[in-house]
Amino acid sequence: MDHMLELRDICAYYGDKQVLFDVDLVIGKHRTLGLVGESGSGRSTLARVVTGLLKKSTGTVVFDGEVQGAKRSAEFYRRVQMVFQNPDASLNPKHRIGTILTDGMVIQGVSRADAMVRCRELITRMDLPEDTLERYPRSFSGGQKQRIALARALCTDPDFVILDEPTSALDVSVQRRMLDLIKEIREERGLTILFISHDLGVIRDICDDIAVLRHGVLQETGESAAFFASPKTDYGRELLKAVPRIEYE
């Protein structure tokens, strides 16, 4: 299997505190890997290491066969994108959506007019109102903002997308729609996805593979179906047990 992303011996630090310990992880091309763990287990930190946002880290990040240096190339940022957890904090409140979506493409050399055309297609695809591009972020709901954030991530036509708790700030019905949209887009574009979540139900629904992180240490990895059938570690079993179940009569 071809690897889209390979992480070797990743350690990360916030100040003097080490938050990731020798993490090794691979994500195959066109696969969706669910990264699970409690809050503070280092999941978002790992995403920040992959994208180069967190400088204080050691280890090797290999993206599509290329070892990444401390500074990522423009091409890397075209191919790797991320959707953040908090829809209210992920869009600059002072810019119109049109600016937010097109700026990234313009910096990649696409003309503003072409970028706008591509944005309109994406907006339609995301089921967002037609006048979205002319509006400011404050006039959208959380679910809409998250779809805008997803549209922004897709603007540069990436191969690999990191979704950091993309649905946890949304209510259940909106969550469902967002997940369906992610699945559809994944199929359409053949995306590789790193899906960070604490919600095992969501992970089970959307992920091919799974990786369990605890206190910055990778506990187990494997195919999602195998994990849900029988976790390899005690911690994995504990996590599964903790999933609330609704019993129907």
Added chain:
Amino acid sequence: MKNSDRKMKPSLKIGLFLMGILILLAITAPLIAKYDPYAQDLPSALQAPSAAHPFGTDQLGRDILSRVLYAARVDLSIMVLAEIAPFVIGVLLGMCAGYFGGKTDWIISLAIDTFIAFPYYLLVIVVAFATGAGIRGIFITFMLVGWLLYARVAKGMSASLRTQEWVDAARLQGFSDLRIIVKEILPNVLPQAVVVLMTDMAGLLVMIVTLGYLGIGISAPTPDWGTMIAEGQTMMTTAWWISVIPGVMVVLTGIALSFIGDGLADLWREDGF
């Protein structure tokens, strides 16, 4: 909510209206003023307000209305011009300190703390004595200390903004630090900085007027509200208009700026800031 839906607050309207009138008066001073503000006319000295001299005359027979209007040109233009460089420098340095953190923050913060430790007016007086009384001293002093306030505001805001997810998203779009500071952070810092600018301009006007009053600001015979107030203070009981009229102008300008600042703060707070 779209931009056009936002309502202008009454305080902003009043502030802009008042400031608009003051600026208009300053610009059109040569048209409105019937007398040369420098022209002495000793036989007409110390006249109370009348049809010929609506705001009376001073001890040298100069028309107070003409002098007050010309003083508005001098004081308001110095107030605005002296703020420009400190505003730009302060906001830029503050944003760099807040955004980059680390050593950049340490150096800029050290500069801020050093300058802020000086008693403000003492520094003004020392510079004024070193450079001689006049407009130059005001500009130099304010260049030294005026940027501090903006730097502190911009630094605090940028430090919290840089951890926002939309800044990370901008980095992931491949934006350079400079671009992120100018295009992403600045539009968020600017409203707050402009509100501070309004308050600070009122403070600067008071400083200009105080220095004029103390005799180390704008020097006679250039019309200036501060020197006018000083000239009339010994005659407050007999010729109140000499000091009171320029005093009222200072107060009106201060009120206008405060209203604009408050109104803008309200307007932008509704946007979530």
